[in-house]
Every structure is written in C-alpha cells, then in structure tokens.
Amino acid sequence: MSNLMQDAHAQQLAYHQRRQCKPGWQDLVQTLFSGILATAEGEDGHQFLRLMGGDLARRHPLPACRTVGELEDALNRLLAGFDWGEVTLLPGDRSLTLAHIAWPQAPAADQGSWQAAFAAVLEGAYAVWLQAQGGHEQVPLRRQGADPQHTLLFRYQTGL
16 A cells, blocks of 8 residues: 555544544443453353344344445445444455444553454444345354454355
C-alpha cells in the first residue's frame, strides 16, 4: 500500500473513531464485554456475544438483496446508522470474505479483548444477515482475524 493510501486509510479510521466515541456508552459496553469474557469459561463468552450479535441482526433486518453489491450497500447503510464502520464484500468461488474497517475502538487500553468481543458480535450479526439473504445455517461464518490496518476479516465458506 502506498504512503498516500496509508495516509488516507489512517485519516478515514481517525474520522470514524471521532464520530464513534460516546463517552460513558463505550465505557459501559467495554465493561460489559470484559465482564462477559472474564466470567464465561472458554469459548462461552464469545458464543454469548455471537448470539447477541444475531439478536441485534434480527432486530435490524436487511431488505432482500439480489446482488453482492446490493448486499454490501444495505450492510453499509445499516452500519452507518450504528457508526460501526464499513464492510467490503469480496466474493470467491465458494466463499464470501467480509472486510470490516473503521469499527469502534475501545476507550481504554484493552484493545485485544475489545476487538475479540466486538468481532464476536459482528460474527453473529453477519451470520444472521447472510442467512436471511438465502444463506444456509450449516455454512459457518467465522472470523479470520485482523490485518495490520485494523480490518476485521470474516469468511462465509461452503465446503471445499
């Protein structure tokens, strides 16, 4: 990525972070996320947050979309209403990669658990939204990690 592209990306992230910072609310959400992850055993906390993301998606359904472009636009309109960043959909032969940028950052130093918790919420929400568009419940949507530019990556993939 060129320096100009990196600068533009950094400016975009900074813009979203300024818009997303809601003193008190993010502190409360971070406290809830930390509490859930600290008190649940193993994967249980992440599973609970995935369920909460799925519930959120059912409360905020997407319109029926005929193309990947329409789906991406619908997702980004919804995410903009939440101030939760943007997603780019990258279709493959038997998969769909979701690259989510400019997601809200934690107000305090514990970025690792915040990222994992927020990603679990998104994972649950994206799974429900894709299923509502004709996806299959048996096809998992899973987080693939984050890249150095703070992009959360998810993959919805059928069997190989």
